[in-house]
Amino acid sequence: MGANKQPFYITTAISYVNGSPHLGHAYEQILTDVMARFKRLDGHDVMFLTGTDEHGQKVAKTAEKNGMAPKDFCDQVAQEFIAMTDQLNISNDDFIRTTEERHYKASQAIWNAIKENNPDDIYLGKYEGWYSVRDEGYFAESELTEGVDADGNKHKLAPSGAPVEWVEEESYFFRLSAYTDKLLDFFAANPDFIEPESRRNEIISFVKSGLQDISISRTNFTWGVPVPGDERHVMYVWLDALTNYITGIGYPETGGEAYKKFWPADYHVIGKDIIRFHCIYWPAFLMAANLQLPKKIFAHGFINVDGAKMSKSVGNVIAPQDLIDTYGLDQTRYLLMREVSHGNDGNFSHEHAITRINSDLANGLGNLVQRTLSMIHKNCDAQIPSPNELNDDDKKLLDHAHNRLVKPVIEEVDQMRFNRALENIWRLVNDANAYVDAQAPWALKKEDPERMKTVLYVLAETIRVLGIITQAVTPSSSSKMLDQLKIDADKRDFSFINSEHQLQPETAIDKPQGIFPRLDTAEKAA
Numbered sequence: 032m033g034a035n036k037q038p039f040y041i042t043t044a045i046s047y048v049n050g051s052p053h054l055g056h057a058y059e060q061i062l063t064d065v066m067a068r069f070k071r072l073d074g075h076d077v078m079f080l081t082g083t084d085e086h087g088q089k090v091a092k093t094a095e096k097n098g099m100a101p102k103d104f105c106d107q108v109a110q111e112f113i114a115m116t117d118q119l120n121i122s123n124d125d126f127i128r129t130t131e132e133r134h135y136k137a138s139q140a141i142w143n144a145i146k147e148n149n150p151d152d153i154y155l156g157k158y159e160g161w162y163s164v165r166d167e168g169y170f171a172e173s174e175l176t177e178g179v180d181a182d183g184n185k186h187k188l189a190p191s192g193a194p195v196e197w198v199e200e201e202s203y204f205f206r207l208s209a210y211t212d213k214l215l216d217f218f219a220a221n222p223d224f225i226e227p228e229s230r231r232n233e234i235i236s237f238v239k240s241g242l243q244d245i246s247i248s249r250t251n252f253t254w255g256v257p258v259p260g261d262e263r264h265v266m267y268v269w270l271d272a273l274t275n276y277i278t279g280i281g282y283p284e285t286g287g288e289a290y291k292k293f294w295p296a297d298y299h300v301i302g303k304d305i306i307r308f309h310c311i312y313w314p315a316f317l318m319a320a321n322l323q324l325p326k327k328i329f330a331h332g333f334i335n336v337d338g339a340k341m342s343k344s345v346g347n348v349i350a351p352q353d354l355i356d357t358y359g360l361d362q363t364r365y366l367l368m369r370e371v372s373h374g375n376d377g378n379f380s381h382e383h384a385i386t387r388i389n390s391d392l393a394n395g396l397g398n399l400v401q402r403t404l405s406m407i408h409k410n411c412d413a414q415i416p417s418p419n420e421l422n423d424d425d426k427k428l429l430d431h432a433h434n435r436l437v438k439p440v441i442e443e444v445d446q447m448r449f450n451r452a453l454e455n456i457w458r459l460v461n462d463a464n465a466y467v468d469a470q471a472p473w474a475l476k477k478e479d480p481e482r483m484k485t486v487l488y489v490l491a492e493t494i495r496v497l498g499i500i501t502q503a504v505t506p507s508s509s510s511k512m513l514d515q516l517k518i519d520a521d522k523r524d525f526s527f528i529n530s531e532h533q534l535q536p537e538t539a540i541d542k543p544q545g546i547f548p549r550l551d552t553a554e555k556a557a
């Protein structure tokens with residue numbers, strides 16, 4: 032696999048370790064994982080990187096509140112994020128922690144590369160201005176509002192609602208102001224660089240309003256990567272954090288195999304709150320260091336709960352494990368991918384979750400598999416039956432599965448439109464269920480057993496294709512489907528979706544096991 036398709040490199044944002052993983056983190060992980068899995072199934076050599084962002088004032092303060100040394104605190108919380116990738120069945124190829132040695136090396140190397148390539152772009156000065164610790168971001172006076180913070184105190188607030196504090200300290204600056212035109216030219220030449228378009232417009236208008244130089248080092252705390260050559264300073268956490276995307280593929284070894292194969296990245300998947308850092312700072316740092324820019328930044332929306340923003344103070348923060356315990360892992364993955372549309376905010380409600388899971392998974396795909404395989408097990412000697420001559424209905428269903436499914440699905444996937452990709456796949460599920468109802472194989476059992484065999488064969492073959500195409504979203508359930516059909520592990524990628532690789536008649540199957548149980552509405556609501 033992967034011999035003649037382009038390598039594909041995709042990343043998530045790396046999570047701050049100042050709190051435990053929540054549903055927003057889980058959503059981003061799953062979104063990125065689904066893309067990575069689709070690409071592998073489509074024959075690409077994929078590198079998928081995720082990790083934790085462990086430096087900066089926010090993490091240092093939280094560690095202090097917990098009475099722990101920053102590194103010990105990070106070690107503890109990073110484990111929760113690593114555990115989340117397992118809980119969610121995330122197929123990341125690497126997990127980077129910014130406190131690793133390799134990352135210190137890469138962060139200092141990019142600093143030095145900027146200095147070597149553009150010596151005027153880093154200069155020593157004094158920062159006097161507003162800083163939001165929660166965003167780890169600098170803000171201009173004009174961007175602030177007056178307001179009350181979560182503790183009820185009056186404050187100047189950043190656009191995110193986080194309080195800002197006045198900072199005055201010696202600092203190294205990055206000459207971002209010199210990149211206004213270069214960035215605008217780059218955006219114009221690469222119209223797909225930022226998606227969705229609304230975010231691209233937001234960034235372009237921000238850049239057009241003129242960029243200020245930014246402070247890229249701090250001296251009033253020490254929890255960070257030391258600035259090379261001046262250890263009184265630590266690097267601004269975002270400069271270090273963004274660099275993770277190249278640390279993960281071996282930077283500063285730009286001649287190394289991983290770097291040559293995977294840079295520039297195909298996709299940085301991030302949330303809408305951190306586009307300024309990814310769409311302005313990161314490209315400017317890379318230009319200054321004379322490195323290539325990533326191909327695409329995709330900013331997803333936020334997951335709200337029952338229509339409200341998730342927040343600790345409201346008390347509606349959902350831990351990913353709770354959803355998995357309630358609905359099952361693949362059900363949770365499916366739900367999030369099906370319910371949230373491209374780049375928009377998504378809403379989570381238990382009521383809606385149950386309806387969706389029951390209709391699409393339990394009654395839709397699950398029931399199709401269960402009734403087909405049970406009939407084969409009972410009525411065909413527990414063997415895939417041999418089909419007789421196909422009629423138009425049979426041919427139509429198989430043609431849909433073999434020839435009219437993968438291409439449109441991949442087209443949606445390439446744009447991160449997983450809700451539409453799933454709608455597309457479920458058209459085949461619905462067609463197959465309608466076909467079962469119309470053909471009524473249970474009636475054919477007495478009337479025309481040979482015809483029954485054909486119908487069951489056509490259904491089993493359709494299920495094989497559905498098992499293959501759904502793997503990226505519901506990996507373990509789809510594997511179970513394919514296991515039940517006795518499909519070899521090396522015959523499960525998209526190149527096997529065609530009539531050439533149809534099911535072998537007479538293959539023995541085991542007694543089928545249900546895949547997506549129906550959720551009891553009353554019990555789950557409680």
Ligand code: ME8
Nearest residue numbers: 044045046047055084272273301302303332333334
């Ligand atoms: O931003 N819904 O870390 P983070 C959807 N360390 N996505 C959400 C969300 C929600 N309710 N809440 C957060 C950081 N996210 C930085 C990134 S990258 C070099 C450094 C998303 O732990 C958020 O947008 O606050 C971000 O993409 C990711 O979760 C990690 O957020």
